[in-house]
Amino acid sequence: MRLNDKLTTKQTAKVAVVCFLGIVMATSPESGFAGLCDRVIALENYNTTGFSPKGAMCEPYVGLVNVQGISCRWEFPFRDAEANRTFNDLWTEVTRCKDGTQKQHGSSVNHPDSYVQKEFITSDRLYRVAQKDKGQINRTLVFLSLELRN
Numbered sequence: 001m002r003l004n005d006k007l008t009t010k011q012t013a014k015v016a017v018v019c020f021l022g023i024v025m026a027t028s029p030e031s032g033f034a035g036l037c038d039r040v041i042a043l044e045n046y047n048t049t050g051f052s053p054k055g056a057m058c059e060p061y062v063g064l065v066n067v068q069g070i071s072c073r074w075e076f077p078f079r080d081a082e083a084n085r086t087f088n089d090l091w092t093e094v095t096r097c098k099d100g101t102q103k104q105h106g107s108s109v110n111h112p113d114s115y116v117q118k119e120f121i122t123s124d125r126l127y128r129v130a131q132k133d134k135g136q137i138n139r140t141l142v143f144l145s146l147e148l149r150n
Contacts, residue, residue: 036097039054069145070145073141083131086142087130113133128143128144
């Protein structure tokens with residue numbers, strides 16, 4: 001078909017539907033970013049499905065004041081560049097896939113090796129992404145966790 005050929009009504013309708021679906025898929029966090037939100041979705045559904053995000057080990061926990069949560073952990077060789085990439089990718093995924101605000105930290109953490117943590121607050125959940133270098137076990141751990149807020 002040449003550019004100046006006219007489309008039939010049926011062809012025009014098909015093109016319009018395909019364009020519309022493409023726009024919806026590209027702009028909707030629930031559908032368009034589904035592949036880009038896999039780890040957050042797996043974390044949120046862990047208690048129901050028992051499935052961890054790829055490469056992670058997850059477990060539920062009870063925190064201070066009986067707060068319920070789930071934490072997933074990835075392990076890497078000590079100070080491996082892949083750990084940094086995973087930390088940054090997880091933070092990007094949380095902020096892209098959830099509607100909320102970043103919590104600002106004013107206090108430091110007393111930790112013998114390096115430690116960094118970011119928190120993201122939604123209306124009913126607190127998401128954390130953390131990276132811990134553990135010299136004694138020669139590993140770097142990256143965590144993605146959520147707490148259900150009351």
